[in-house]
Amino acid sequence: MNFTRRETMAVSGAALVASVLPIKLMASTTDLISGITGGKEASGDGINLTAPEIAENGNTVPISIDAPGAVAITVLAAGNPTPGVAKFNFGAGSGSQSCTTRIRLAGTQDVIAVAEMADGSFSAAHQTVKVTIGGCGG
Amino acid sequence: MAKGVKPRVKVPKTAAAGETITIKTLISHKMETGRRKDGDGNVIPRSIINRFTCEFNGENVVDVNMEPAISVNPYFQFEATVPEAGEFVFTWYDDDGSVYEKKKSIKIA
Numbered sequence: 001m002n003f004t005r006r007e008t009m010a011v012s013g014a015a016l017v018a019s020v021l022p023i024k025l026m027a028s029t030t031d032l033i034s035g036i037t038g039g040k041e042a043s044g045d046g047i048n049l050t051a052p053e054i055a056e057n058g059n060t061v062p063i064s065i066d067a068p069g070a071v072a073i074t075v076l077a078a079g080n081p082t083p084g085v086a087k088f089n090f091g092a093g094s095g096s097q098s099c100t101t102r103i104r105l106a107g108t109q110d111v112i113a114v115a116e117m118a119d120g121s122f123s124a125a126h127q128t129v130k131v132t133i134g135g136c137g138g
Numbered sequence: 139m140a141k142g143v144k145p146r147v148k149v150p151k152t153a154a155a156g157e158t159i160t161i162k163t164l165i166s167h168k169m170e171t172g173r174r175k176d177g178d179g180n181v182i183p184r185s186i187i188n189r190f191t192c193e194f195n196g197e198n199v200v201d202v203n204m205e206p207a208i209s210v211n212p213y214f215q216f217e218a219t220v221p222e223a224g225e226f227v228f229t230w231y232d233d234d235g236s237v238y239e240k241k242k243s244i245k246i247a
Contacts, residue, residue, distance in 0.1 A: 060209040077207055081173060085207040088216075091198025095158030095217030099200065102209040104171070135209075 029110045032076050032083055033124045036114045042124035047073075049113040049125040055105065058135030064100035067115035067123060073097070074116075078126075079109025104135040143167050145240045147228055152247035153220045161192065161199075164213045165230050165238065171206035187212055189231040195224040220244055
């Protein structure tokens, strides 16, 4: 079987995409955390992430994050088409560094919260949420 | 401006000086992710609120950058300290450039 140059390029291109795709779709938790911290080590102390163990509907999953002393908290969903969820920046008027909101999850996955502390260190927490019906449409 | 957008905010009417109060905010918004398709297979363009801020007497309380992964009718609950009587200003920024604003004043009891 002889391939022309064009066919060879097409086949190898497709193979490359196929091999890269699963990684792209399910970015790993540690990679996402180090993406936020800029490679710095994130400790697990000082941050509390509350999310349900099982969410029946991925369209509205209630989560709350509490990180005393944080200046900013980034929330990520590792298995969503775009992992970013929200970034909370706390100002001088905030009473506590905590927030509750509702997020969309495409399927069963890790929800990650990374807090940037006032001294420049990072704390991270993650929890797996089982999703029965995904919430990203189409 | 997206249709049917209505901000709602719950702030106590009075507080003791220096007290930490809980604020709840909700804004009706469809938060279209840009990933859904309509009946003909066309992608429905993204239309979300991408930023929410809360200020008290000009001082920042919380500033949230939002992605499409925030649910419909974005809801936030957070805490603020009230050193003196004043006004909370809540602002939501839409993808289409619209800005929705709501103000709530609070007295010292």
